[in-house]
Structure formats: C-alpha cells, structure tokens
Amino acid sequence: MFFEFFVRKIKFLNHYRNYQQNNTENTIKERPIKIKKQLRENLDSLKTILGNSSDLKIHPFRFGANSSIAGVLVFIDGLVDNATLTNAILRPVQSWQFKDNSFPLEDELISVLEQEALCAGDVEIVKSLSDVISNCLSGNTALLVDGCVSGLIVNTKGWDKRNVTEPNSETVVRGPREGFTENLRTNTALIRRKISNKQLRVENMILGQKTRTNVCLMYLSGVVNMKVVEAVKYRIKHMDVDSILESGYIEEYIEDAPFSPFGTVGYSEKPDVVAARILEGRTAIVVDGTPFVLTAPMLFIESFQTAEDYYMRPLYASITRILRFIAYFITVFGPSIYIALTAFHQELLPTTLLFTIANAREGTPFPVFIEAMIMIFAFEILREGGIRLPRPVGQAVSIVGALIMGDAAVSAGLVGAPVVITVAITAVAGFLVPMQNESGSILRVVMMVLASFLGWYGISMGFLALLIHLGSLTSFGVPYFDGFAWTRNLQDSVVRMPLWTMVKRPKDIAQGDTTRTHFFIPPLRPYETQDEDDPEGERQ
C-alpha cells in the first residue's frame, strides 16, 4: 500500500518527464494582435486585455503643427521614471517642429519621430499590441499615434529599487562589500564591471509563462565549457514553469540530482564570487528579482571555498579551509560518533574520559540515541525560530534556548552534559559551511540512525555509501566530487595554493583557454631580475 503509493508517484514523475521531452517546442504563442489605425480601437483592446487595471496609465496628448496629431503614451504607473518620461518623450515630441512643412506620411511618421524627435537612447518600433503590452509591463512606455499601424517603445524603466548593499548571507572582513540586488540589470552590470572583457557574453531569456521573468545567462566565451552552457540552455528550455520568483525555482528545475541531499547548482550573493566563478569557466544565471545568482557547474569543494580564501594569504587560507572540512565532518558525524562510542565501543574511550561520561550519564532516563535526537531536534527548532524572527527577538530566543534550556535539562538530569556539548559543537560546526547546511542536517540524522543500529560499523558503511553517492553525482557533466577523490584539480581543493601557482583553470569546467597565466612566476624581490638567479654566475 505504502509501496504502491511510491510507485505511483515515481511513475507519474517519469510520465511527466516523458511528456516534457515529447513536447519540446510546444509553447503556445498568443496570436499577435496588430496595431490598428484607429487609436481608440487600440486603446479599447489594451484596456480589455489588461482588464482596466488601475495602474495602467494612458496619457493622451497632441503634437505637431497646430497640435494636429493625436498621440497617446501607455505605461504602468510606478514602473516608469517620470522624469525620463517627460524629458525624453513628452517635451521633445510636443516641441518638435517639422523641418520642412511637408507632413510625413502616416507610416513614415513613426520612424521620423524615432529618429528626429525623441531624446531617448533605447527606442524600438513595434507592430503588435502584445509587444506593446509586454513592454509596458516590464516598465517601458509605448507611444501610439493616431493613424499609424506601428508604435514606439521607449525605455523608461525606473522603479524603486534597493541600493547595492553589503550582502547578508556572505560577509567578509577583507574583500568587496557590494552585493547583488533584486534588479537584473544592476546585477549584470556588477558582474560586467568586474570582468570588462569582450568575451563576456550575456544572453537574455524570458521564463515563466505567467511571471515572464527576465533571466540572463552569463559566461566567458572561449573559457567556458560550451557543453555546460548547452546543457544549461537545454534544461532551461525544457522547463515548463509558470512562475519564477527566485533563482531557487530555476535551480530546482535544472539540477542534476533532485533527490540528493547535495545541491548541484551553486549560488552566491556576491559579484566578486560570481565573477571568479565565471573566470574559472562557469556559467552564471542571473534572475530578475533576486540577489542570488546561480552558477553551474557546482563542485562539492565550492561549498568550502569562500571569497576571502583568495584575499587572504594562502597559508592561513589553507588552514581555515581545512578547518572547514573538519567542521563539516563534525557536523555530519559528530553525534553519531558520540553514540557509537558511548553505546557500542566503550573500549575506545580513554579510561578517565569514560568515567567522566559514565558519571554524567548516570541517572539519565533515555538511551543515548534518543537523548541525542532530542537535543538535535531542540536545536533545529531553536535555529528555525531564530532565523524567522526579527533579529533582536531571534537573539533572545537563542539565548533562552541554548543557555537556559540546555543548562536546565542537564541539571534536572534529563540529558547528560556530554550530549549537550556534542550537539552544541555539531551545531556550531555546521555554520562554518553554510552552503552545505541542508545536507549536513539531513545526513547527520541518517548517520545517527546507522550508528544506533550498527555502531562504528554502521558509521563506516554510511560514510562509504556517502562517498559512493558523492562520487556518482555530476553537475552538468562535471564530476561533483572533483578535487577530492580525483587526482586532479588539486591546487585549489583541500589546500589553496598561492595564486601564482594556479596557472591552469580547473579541468572540465573550463575548456579552450584553460591557462590562466603562461608562466609560473613567484613574487620577485625588488630590483631582482630573472637573470640574477643564474646559478652559473656568468655575468661578470
């Protein structure tokens, strides 16, 4: 019964996938509505299509000799910048005089207006009403003239947006503090400013049948592995989705292993991080409306690399990175090892430590596994509470939870102090690798269950299974676990080598131009030239 349910679910999923593959180019296009000669007719159909929305503004005006021509501006209130609207369209058009007194023909009028009258850089001629609508909806202004079968679209985008601020999710001590905003163009500009290279490609696409969200694909052509770009495009093309409100929507549709605890698409809020990834040959997906930019392919080590690793000197950066690995190991295996040691393999604890733990455990009512589970559960509750609440309250919650509850539970003899310590360390260690927080909390529980069944053997088997899973994952054709198990791409994995030793871009991710620098040049001392290293000492 239970089984059946799953089978049906899975069958449905497959069915859906097949359906998707069969209907490749089946996006239903609306029949384009031509712009009519009669302005009134056009306005009426506009109003019907948009359903008399109150933010649709239609501004009629007259221009030309003797104000003989009737025109209308169509825009969505709030999406346009009023100053641009006035200065770029209304003022020049209304004050525009025909050079010679011959009145242009009706069809020419539009192109003449575009070329001579308007003071705007981004102008476009459209022939269909649907184009007018979609442009208006994205913040442009349409200029329709009575008697013309085409209209002008002027870029007047200008809505209230957040400034470029320091990102909350990734803070640095040293390094640029700007973060992406919700505005697509700002974001692409931020990246472009980091890489002012002619090879940086930006490809636009509109996704989501209902939301019509702008999405940009950015990559460095010549460096990027085109197979990855093709794969990203292919997957995005085959998405059948009606809304995209955040980059997570896209991530879920294009990731390699939807049921794995590990995410195979990377994300970042910092332009320097994304720029660095693009320079390594990755593809960035910038989505309008969110400050989180996706990058693909993503490798497991990426979760352990932070922007600051590259801004600090390599020795310390390597040490902190190793620390992060250890922390991740602790956050996954900490409680399970504790369970295995205290409930299965007491012989592995040093005698004095065993006495300490035994004393702490004396009189506590639950088995270790349950005890640890309770504490982990409590911790997850506290964490969730802390995140969702406003910051000051959130802090109060964690103080109350961590300090008072933990202490009270121990002194009441409900749980032993070692469990509290283990869980606390586990929890804190998890924060060192925020990208893998999700996988960490899932795997931790799995490992605990395994440990409670088979002790250390269970943990070992779990660990090996984890390795197998990680080894089998790929992200857009690149092995996910690259840099650990594979004997390549090692210069930037467990330790970060000095930047001048990383002469090659990572294999498989970058293709084509895979060399960063051509020579392996360590920093030179002042006034020292290469010749002085000459061991023969021939220069006399």
Next chain:
Amino acid sequence: MIPRRFRLLAVFLLSLLLMIFLSGCWDEHELHTLFIVTGVALDESDDPEKMDITVQIAKSQSKSSRSGDTEPQENYIILLKNKSGTMMEGLMEFNRDSSRTLMLNHNQVLLFGSSLAKQGIKDHIDLFMRDQDSRMEVLMIVVDGRGEEALAAKLSQDRISGMFISRVIRTMSSVSSYYQVRMLDFVSRLLEETTSPVVPIVTVTKKGKMEEIKITGMAVFKGDKMIDRLSNDETLGYIWAMGDVKHCNVVTSTEVGKAVFQIIKLDCKRDVKIRQDGGIGVKLSVNTTLSVGEISGFSETTSEELMPYLVKIAQEEIKRKIMNSFETARRLNADIYGFGTSVYRKYPKEWKSMKDSWDEIFSDIELNVQVKAHIPVTGQITQPLGIKEE
C-alpha cells in the same frame, strides 16, 4: 526509465527492511547497564579446586548538583567476589548476580595473590588473552598477601586502587620500561621459554584509617610459577642491567660522605660470548650519565679530587647492585635477564643444543660488568658547603 527508478527504490526498501528486521543492536550496551571493571584479583582459595576472584568496579557517581550535598561519598568502588574453578565461570557468575554487565575493556590491573602466583598462573590468564574484551596492555601485578586486599584498599591519593596502581606503575615506567609488565610482556617472556618473567610486587600496609600500596620489589617467576622475589635494591640492579633507565637515583655512602646521584641516562650494552669450555660469558658495558643530586660530607676532599671520586663511587655502586641482583638470579636459577634469548639471537645454531640444558649453563654464566659514568652537571651549586678551597 521506469525500471531504474524502480530499482533504486527497491534497493532502498531492501536496506530498510534489513535495517528493521535484521539489526537488533546486538552490540549496543548503554553505559548505565555496565560495570566498568578497573581491577581483577585472583587469590588462592580454601578449596584447592577453585580460586577466589575479586572484581573491582568503579562506581559512577550520579550527578547531584544540589549545593547542600557536600558530604563525601564513601563508596567509590564496588567489590564483587566469588569462588570458582575457572575465570570464565567466575565472570559468568558475576554477570548473573549483578544488576549490570561487567565490562573488562578498561581493566587496569590483573592482581595475583602471592600464594596463587606460587602455584602457577598460566591457566588463569588464557581468558584475558583470548577474550576480545580485554587488552594485552593490562598490567600484571603480584600482591604480597592477598590480591583482594589491594583492591579493597582505601587510599588517600586515589579513590580507586586499581587506577592508583596502574598510575604508579606508569609513572615508574618512565624510569625503566621494565617496571611495566603488561600481559604482552609476560606472555612474550613465557614464550621465550628460558627467560623468567619478572612482575612487580606490591604490598598493602595499614596507615591509620587508610591503607597504603607500595611497590616492594619484583616477583621472579620460573615458568609461570612465582619462586621468589627481588628486593627493591635488587630490582634496581636488575633494571640497570637491562639498560635504558632514566631518572633513577643512585645512593652511595662511604665513610667520607654521602652522595646521591640521579641517572640522566643509562645504557647497557650486552655482549654474549660462548666460552672455550662451552659455557657462556656475558659482558655488560654500562654507560651512564649522572647528575649530582645531593652531597653531604666530603669535607676532607678537595674540589679537584671530588669529581673523580664521585664518579668512582657511583660506578662501584652501580656495579655492586648489578652483581648483587645477578647473584640472586643465579641462586634462584632464573634467567630474568633473557640472556638465553641473547644467545639465541647471536648463535641460533648453537642454541639448539644449549636450550635444554640452559638451567645448568645459566648457573655457570660468567658475568663481567663494566661501568662508565659521566657527571657533567653538578646541580645549581658547584660545591657542597664546607669544601676546602685549594
């Protein structure tokens, strides 16, 4: 691809099924279901077929954080005793009669009452070697008197006497590793056949309300039977002859004055030779670095004479002690030094014929001890008070 997904799912279910049905946590034993054994003592029993087994268990202190509860807990240990023919039976009986399972993994010491040791202990340690729970590093100790007394002793320094003994031995092992006789060392010597195992001996003495446990020498075994003991002085001679000694004192006293040296480093090279007459000659060349710990007297000696004199008396003392303990060994006819093994290592071929008559050969060994001492350090003062300046 339906089958693939289907297969994945089935594998998952398969493992889940196995998890639920097969695994029943056989090895899980929570801490509060265990008795942590810190010492085992074996003693001779009044029934000749049986022996007395005593097990010392460290009692977990239930945490009571109330501040008023300051009176010290009296019982830090639990002692379980019974009488049985074999070790295994005894342990079974303990497990049957107590509320928790005994855990031997952390057993620190294995104590033998001297009377039991004299009867032979080979049969009793088999379980400790075979059982996966116990470890080869458990310390072997002979107790002067009954072993259970040592386990029951109330000490001022440590709450658990088993732990105390093992700590003392570990401290002593920084002097010489020959103080620390692990089960492995004991077995290794038994396997060498000609070598006599030596095991530290402790004595329990009453001291007011409390007891005291002290190392009072070494028990000498012949085969697996204890035959006699070395006194503390003889023990020193023994460990010096074995070499690799650190931080050990050499006390000398002559009619001129007393001097105590501290051994910084002592090496002993052993050279075995087959003599012309077929006997064995052993040459021990002791090379030692001493520091002067304490000097009293010597007021008649000049400072220039002092150092060579000190070296001389130290060398003599070392040599005397070594010879002393060797004489004891020879008297007991127990090859505590493992000379037999040295011969075997050097002359494997000749050894075969010697092996069976080793007892006679051993009593005929010619021991030649050469001691060389250096005294580079004299402590913080260069001369004792009252020495004549030249």
Next chain:
Amino acid sequence: MVLVLIGFTLIVLIDLVPLIRKHLGHDIIAFLLLFILGLTISILEVSGVEVPSIMLLLGDVLKSLGMSY
C-alpha cells in the same frame, strides 16, 4: 528463511523483470545461472544443511596429491 526469500524476490523484481521485458536472452540466462546457484546455497544454509566447503575439499584433494606445505 522468510527474509532470504524476500530478499531474493526483491532481486527478481528489480533485475529480472526489466530483463524479461527487454528480451535480452543472454542476460536472462546469466542472471538465472547466478540466481539459482545463490538461491540454492542460501536456502541450504538457512535450512541447516551443512554445505561442504569447496576450499577445504580442494585442500584435501591437493593434500592427497602431495601438494601442500
């Protein structure tokens, strides 16, 4: 016993069913060969029959041939 049967049934469900569906003759034969061998041995094991050890048998053969240390 039950568990062994469940296990083997699952293996059939997982591997044999798609093989039959795809009509892969060689694969089915190979599968059945291994499957029947495995099933026989495990059923014998579970039901308490002492399955002779091949290694020991071969060892005896070798010993009788005089090839042993």
Next chain:
Amino acid sequence: MRIDKAQIPGVQFMFTVTCFIQSSSLLTAFLSEITKQDSWLAVLYRTLMVMFPDYNLIQILEEVYSPVVGKTIGISYAWFFITLTALNLSDMGSFSKLTLMKRTPDVVLIVTCMLVMAWAVKYGIRLITQYSALFVFVAFSILIASVLLVLNQINLQNFLPMFDLPAIKYVQGTHIISTIPFGELVTLLMITPNVKLTRRDTTKYLFGGFTLGWITVLVVISRDIAVLGNTLPIFTLPTLVTLRLVNLGEALSRVEILFAIMLIMLLFFKITFLYYVSVITVAQIMKTKSYRHLILTAGALITAYSFTLYPSPLHHAASAKEITPILWTFFEILMPLLTFVIAKLRKLPRGKEV
C-alpha cells in the same frame, strides 16, 4: 565488446594497484617474509596488458586458446574471482566482528556491506577506482601515525636472529606473499581495456603502484615484528594488537579505531573491485548486454557462498597458509605465463604491431 566503457586515468590505476596490495597487508597474520622478487609477477601482468591493450582477460583467453577452451578456462576464472570476493568478504565480516562488533551476527555485517558495495559496483569502474588515491592517502597517514605512536615500543632486537627458519618455511613464506597480496593483481587484467595508456605509462604506473604497495607491506610487517616480537604468531590480527598497545599518556591510548577505519576502508575497496571484476567476468563469458542487472544476484551468490567457504577463521588461516597458495598459483602464475607463451608462439595478437 566492451561492457563498461569508462576510462580511468593512469594515476588512478596506479593507486588502485597500491590500494589492492595494501588491503591484503592488513590481515597478514601469516605473512612473514617479503622479497623484492615478487615484482616479476608485475612484469608478467604488464606484458599481458601491453600485448592485448583492448582485451580483458576473458577475451585474451578466447583469443589465445580457441573460444571453447578459452571459455572453459574463463569459467574457472569466474569461479576464482567469485571465490576471492567471497573469501575477502568473509574476512571483512569476521574481522569487523573481531575488532568492532563482537556480538553482532556475521550475516548482518556482510549483507550491509554487500548492499553498499552493490551500489558502488552499479556505477562502474570509474567510481570504484576514483577513491583509490584517497584511500591510499588515508591508509598511508594512518600507517605513518601508527609507526610514530608505537615508536616507544619498538625493539629492534626482535628482528634477530634473521634467517633462522627451515628452508621450506621460507619457500612457503615467499610463496604466500607472492600469491596472496601480489598475485591477486591478476584481476587487473580484467580492466585492461579501461586503462588507456601507452606502453611506457603502463609500466610506470603499474610499477609505481606496485612499489608503493610493497613498501606498505614491508612497513606493516616490520612494525608488527618490532613491537610484538616473538608473540606475533599467536595473534589473529597482529596489527590490531600493535595498535592496541599504543599508550602515550592517557589521552593517546586506545587508537585501534584507526585500524578499524583502515580495515573497513581498504577491504571495502578491494572487495568492491573484486566484486566488480567477478560480475564483469560473468557478463563477459555470457556475452550479456549490460552487467548492471547481474550485480544484485551475483552479490547474493557471493554472500551465500562466503558462508560456506570456511567453518571458522581458524580453518581460514590454516588454509591460507597451506592450501590457497598452491591453488592460486594456477590462476595467478601458471595460467598467465602459459597464455603469454602460447600467444608468443602463435604470434598473437594478429595484424598488430606489439
């Protein structure tokens, strides 16, 4: 016909060899002598690999002998591989039981392990070998750490006297060590087509891996002898006892968990590899389309088979000392040698410059 088309890089091939030898070195209660002469085995295998770069062992056999005879020998090899897998599996079971899970029945340990391995085999040779470098690295670190930790207990006197065993014991020792850890490298011939290397690289990587593994075995044996001395022969797992003896203050004692880690990791690698090879061999003999459908059932067979092999670890140890070396000689030394000679005589492979 190639069943698994994945390619593995040379470095990984090298570490696979190392890992393979290392895993045997852990359980070597019966190893005592080790000589550099074993490398001639590597020479033999290398020659076969270079001669038939696109064929695996079964294909070589079918090519060199007639298809029928070749297939018969192939079946015996299939039995050999399956037996090897089962042997190692029962080792894994009994030794994990000995070190970690004293009261858990073997079945549970073996079946859990087998499931994980089946999962690994499913992804093919690339996944299996890709961890070899990691495992070798971890094993080496543990090895070095363990040597450092027991440094205070090493007694070099234990090596004396050298060469004091009867000659037959020497022959036996050499024979055991050449068949059990090194001769099992014959399994590598099954993955030849997956290793695309030039002649020189094949030699380089094969010998590199071989030397690394050889050093490991040497270090393990010397460490155990130096620490345990004459008690060495009485223990089932000398390495475990050695690690148990580590005692540097109270905190740095009881590090035998390191042994458990190494044991499970390396044996896992070895068994997975053997398992894969067995499945591939069966698939190759039966000329199946894919080997994936055979994994679970082969696993079930191997699991069941492993329980019938030896009634107890004691039998196992005795047999490993006395019988297996002779039995395995056929598969590991005689057969490859014969194949090589016949192939040379028949001037195979035809039409190709070797």
